[in-house]
Amino acid sequence: MPVLFHEQSRTLFKELIQRTCGFSFSQDREKSLIAALKKRMASRGIQTADSYYGLLLADQNELKVLVELLTVNETYFLREPEHLTLMVDTLIPELLSRRRCGPIRILSAGCSTGEEAYSVAMLLRDRYGEESERLFSITGVDIDSNTIATARSGLYGKPSFRGMDKGMMGRHFEPTGLAEFLVNAAIRRQVRFEVLNLLGNFNAIGIGCVDIILYRNVSIYFPHDVQEKIFTALADLLNEGGILIVGATETLHHDLGILTLVERNGLFYYSKPATQLFSERRSVKRHEPAHYSSKPEVTEKAVSRLTAATPSTSLPQHRSAMNGAEQPGKPTRSPKELFDGALELARSNRHEEALALLEAAIAVDHSFVKAYLLKASLLLDSARYDRAKTTSEAACALDPLCREAYLILGIVARHNGDDNDAFKRFREALYLDPACWLAHFYTAEILYARQEHKRARSSYEKATEILEKGSLAEAEKAFFPLSFNAQQFITICRHKLSLLKEGRT
Numbered sequence: 001m002p003v004l005f006h007e008q009s010r011t012l013f014k015e016l017i018q019r020t021c022g023f024s025f026s027q028d029r030e031k032s033l034i035a036a037l038k039k040r041m042a043s044r045g046i047q048t049a050d051s052y053y054g055l056l057l058a059d060q061n062e063l064k065v066l067v068e069l070l071t072v073n074e075t076y077f078l079r080e081p082e083h084l085t086l087m088v089d090t091l092i093p094e095l096l097s098r099r100r101c102g103p104i105r106i107l108s109a110g111c112s113t114g115e116e117a118y119s120v121a122m123l124l125r126d127r128y129g130e131e132s133e134r135l136f137s138i139t140g141v142d143i144d145s146n147t148i149a150t151a152r153s154g155l156y157g158k159p160s161f162r163g164m165d166k167g168m169m170g171r172h173f174e175p176t177g178l179a180e181f182l183v184n185a186a187i188r189r190q191v192r193f194e195v196l197n198l199l200g201n202f203n204a205i206g207i208g209c210v211d212i213i214l215y216r217n218v219s220i221y222f223p224h225d226v227q228e229k230i231f232t233a234l235a236d237l238l239n240e241g242g243i244l245i246v247g248a249t250e251t252l253h254h255d256l257g258i259l260t261l262v263e264r265n266g267l268f269y270y271s272k273p274a275t276q277l278f279s280e281r282r283s284v285k286r287h288e289p290a291h292y293s294s295k296p297e298v299t300e301k302a303v304s305r306l307t308a309a310t311p312s313t314s315l316p317q318h319r320s321a322m323n324g325a326e327q328p329g330k331p332t333r334s335p336k337e338l339f340d341g342a343l344e345l346a347r348s349n350r351h352e353e354a355l356a357l358l359e360a361a362i363a364v365d366h367s368f369v370k371a372y373l374l375k376a377s378l379l380l381d382s383a384r385y386d387r388a389k390t391t392s393e394a395a396c397a398l399d400p401l402c403r404e405a406y407l408i409l410g411i412v413a414r415h416n417g418d419d420n421d422a423f424k425r426f427r428e429a430l431y432l433d434p435a436c437w438l439a440h441f442y443t444a445e446i447l448y449a450r451q452e453h454k455r456a457r458s459s460y461e462k463a464t465e466i467l468e469k470g471s472l473a474e475a476e477k478a479f480f481p482l483s484f485n486a487q488q489f490i491t492i493c494r495h496k497l498s499l500l501k502e503g504r505t
């Protein structure tokens with residue numbers, strides 16, 4: 001006799017599962033719930049839905065086994081790599097520069113079979129070498145004990161490698177001869193895995209004071225109240241200044257006013273504001289983010305040596321990478337050529353080298369506004385806000401009609417928590433160019449935070465209108481050298497407009 005699941009018993013099962021692990025079941029997913037229930041009932045020799053429901057209430061282990069049949073564990077190494085790169089190349093160096101003691105703690109929440117946590121460990125190892133074992137502690141947690149067992153084993157088959165190139169595979173895995181690859185011991189040592197329900201108690205496994213949480217592709221099946229509950233719990237775990245990264249499609253669902261939504265290099269993440277006062281923050285000396293960087297920095301000294309263009313045997317190693325900018329015996333390049341070289345390097349994310357060329361260009365031509373602007377935006381990208389500010393001010397002094405300089409000053413002021421100054425700067429940018437969508441966007445964000453809803457709405461509408469009218473590619477390039485993903489800005493504007501319309505602010 002086929003087992004029947006009446007409406008009422010289906011509802012009971014759904015409520016129990018939702019209370020236990022957060023999953024809700026749309027019509028599509030209801031089929032997988034029924035299939036899992038049937039499977040478990042057959043294996044326990046149970047005939048009716050009611051008796052199985054009774055068993056689930058009485059037997060925690062059976063409930064756990066059922067939940068594990070319902071989890072969706074899809075994952076692979078270096079999935080959605082843009083955020084991982086932002087984290088490793090930009091956010092972590094900044095955290096390290098502020099850290100006085102103890103490792104940076106990273107949590108992969110909903111880690112499935114561990115690829116996400118190991119990817120982070122591998123990227124950090126590539127950047128910081130053996131030091132990374134001292135600098136970072138990485139933990140992966142998941143409700144599904146089967147996935148945690150796989151993660152702990154460190155053994156992976158081909159599908160897990162679809163996002164990883166051969167070089168990285170070669171550096172961090174050993175073939176086992178069974179069409180599987182084993183994560184190297186050094187990486188395995190660095191990552192701990194625990195079974196944990198995100199709706200449960202993090203203290204139980206000693207997790208707290210985390211600096212970065214990756215919570216990606218986990219919340220898709222949670223209803224809004226569960227999303228909010230878990231997001232709040234994760235936010236509580238974060239240290240001040242900590243960062244929470246969600247999957248690209250999940251970003252907006254979590255803009256709940258619990259953490260601050262931050263845009264960086266065209267990507268979005270959440271940050272926990274420091275409770276320090278703005279005035280205190282300003283008096284703290286900002287360290288350069290490359291503090292712990294394994295990549296050599298181009299120092300001012302090296303730059304002046306370069307600009308002097310005297311043959312030297314001790315020029316920095318990456319001079320060759322600077323397109324041979326100022327090699328001994330070669331003619332010195334003009335400021336324009338140096339700038340073009342810097343722009344090319346900046347576009348391939350070789351920011352330090354680009355900065356060196358810009359310094360060289362400015363040293364030769366002190367009135368080269370575009371060089372100041374590119375320099376300021378690269379400094380902004382790497383969170384060297386004070387230097388970005390002074391460089392933009394220099395550009396403004398040279399050209400008081402320079403829209404980009406006001407934009408950068410506005411973004412720096414926002415970062416420093418000085419929304420009044422930021423607002424003024426964005427108004428100045430708009431005065432110079434009423435079609436400056438980025439200034440409309442930031443103006444809207446400030447008005448939104450001030451709860452000036454009507455004005456915020458009109459600024460979001462203006463930004464959207466300008467973006468939708470033109471080509472996105474052009475819009476992204478409009479504020480050269482800042483690189484923005486214009487589509488993401490449209491999405492944010494639309495989302496904020498819908499919240500304003502529904503009065504959900």
Ligand SMILES: C[S@@+](CC[C@H](N)C(=O)[O-])C[C@H]1O[C@@H](n2cnc3c(N)ncnc32)[C@H](O)[C@@H]1O
Pocket residue numbers: 021022071072073074075076079109110111112113116141142143144147196197198199215216217218
């Ligand atoms: C699709 S995987 C995402 C893996 C990885 N974060 C990524 O982005 O590739 C989602 C994981 O979240 C886990 N998960 C779902 N609900 C959970 C909960 N309440 N507590 C802990 N983990 C949960 C699932 O078991 C599953 O392994």
